[in-house]
Amino acid sequence: MWEACTDVACGNLFAWLNQGPLTLTIFLHTVVVIPMFFIYFQEKKRLEEGGE
Amino acid sequence: MSKKSASVWTSIPFWRRSAAWVTGVATVLLIWLTFDTMGQISMGSDEDLKNGITKRIPAASVINYHIDYQFDDKRGHEVPVIGEKETFFGKEWSAEEAAKLLHLGKLTSQAKNCMNCHTLLGNGAYYAPDLTKAWLDPKWNDGTMTGITGKASKEEAMAEFLMHPSQYPTHARMMPNLGITKEEAVALVAFLKHMSAIDTNGFPRNFSQSAKRLEGGTHAH
Numbered sequence: 001m002w003e004a005c006t007d008v009a010c011g012n013l014f015a016w017l018n019q020g021p022l023t024l025t026i027f028l029h030t031v032v033v034i035p036m037f038f039i040y041f042q043e044k045k046r047l048e049e050g051g052e
Numbered sequence: 053m054s055k056k057s058a059s060v061w062t063s064i065p066f067w068r069r070s071a072a073w074v075t076g077v078a079t080v081l082l083i084w085l086t087f088d089t090m091g092q093i094s095m096g097s098d099e100d101l102k103n104g105i106t107k108r109i110p111a112a113s114v115i116n117y118h119i120d121y122q123f124d125d126k127r128g129h130e131v132p133v134i135g136e137k138e139t140f141f142g143k144e145w146s147a148e149e150a151a152k153l154l155h156l157g158k159l160t161s162q163a164k165n166c167m168n169c170h171t172l173l174g175n176g177a178y179y180a181p182d183l184t185k186a187w188l189d190p191k192w193n194d195g196t197m198t199g200i201t202g203k204a205s206k207e208e209a210m211a212e213f214l215m216h217p218s219q220y221p222t223h224a225r226m227m228p229n230l231g232i233t234k235e236e237a238v239a240l241v242a243f244l245k246h247m248s249a250i251d252t253n254g255f256p257r258n259f260s261q262s263a264k265r266l267e268g269g270t271h272a273h
Contacts (some may be wrong), residue, residue, distance in 0.1 A: 001092070004126075006124070006126040006127045007127075008106055008107070008108050008251050009092055009108065012088065012092070014085070015079065023098060028081070031077065032074055032077050034095060035073055036070050036073065036074075038065060039059055039069045039070055039073065040066065043060050043063055043065060043066040043069070044058065044060045047058035047059075047060065048056055048057075048058055048064075049056075050056060
């Protein structure tokens with residue numbers, strides 16, 4: 001899964017994440033979407049407990 | 053407390069918090085990328101060259117080094133390889149001199165509007181040959197251009213060509229005389245040599261193969 005980095009800037013996080021088509025995109029979407037599950041369940045709990 | 057059945061999807065606070073989160077992450081990421089890019093595109097120093105540290109954009113004093121263009125199997129394209137020292141117009145240029153020369157070359161390229169016909173680093177036109185790797189065109193090395201300009205070295209041949217392009221028909225669409233002075237021509241050659249040493253991730257694609265296939269006709273400007 002992990003290929004050796006061949007860019008000129010291998011110490012760079014984005015160079016590692018951008019190894020192929022979609023790798024950076026999948027990573028960033030994961031980072032963005034996972035906390036939205038947390039927001040969803042927190043809001044659900046609040047509503048069920050008589051919030052607005 | 054009894055649990056109510058509630059739909060989160062119609063809850064305004066849920067959408068408000070989600071939007072705030074996504075916007076916040078995107079903002080932080082874009083600011084981070086901006087600073088990261090600034091680091092990536094900053095020019096290397098003379099010390100980097102002396103210590104063999106590869107920067108995407110080398111220092112201006114790279115004009116004192118031999119520049120090769122080799123295929124990198126892992127990256128799947130050609131990359132500039134900075135080699136041994138070589139003289140440029142018969143001398144070695146100090147870091148300050150090289151930076152000044154490069155600056156004059158850049159200003160000249162803008163004043164003469166090279167991009168009106170040529171492409172530099174992806175910007176410009178394709179009426180005339182792409183100049184991004186022009187310094188590495190084999191026609192400057194194999195005796196063709198030094199032969200027809202009567203000059204001893206590649207850089208002198210290039211400068212001579214730039215000063216009197218209409219005397220040397222290398223292309224169906226000939227380059228017009230732009231009134232480039234000797235000083236400006238030297239600076240432009242330095243500008244082109246430095247540009248060829250920039251790691252452009254293989255742009256323009258297949259430069260060496262197309263240079264060979266077109267027999268210098270399209271690239272030897």
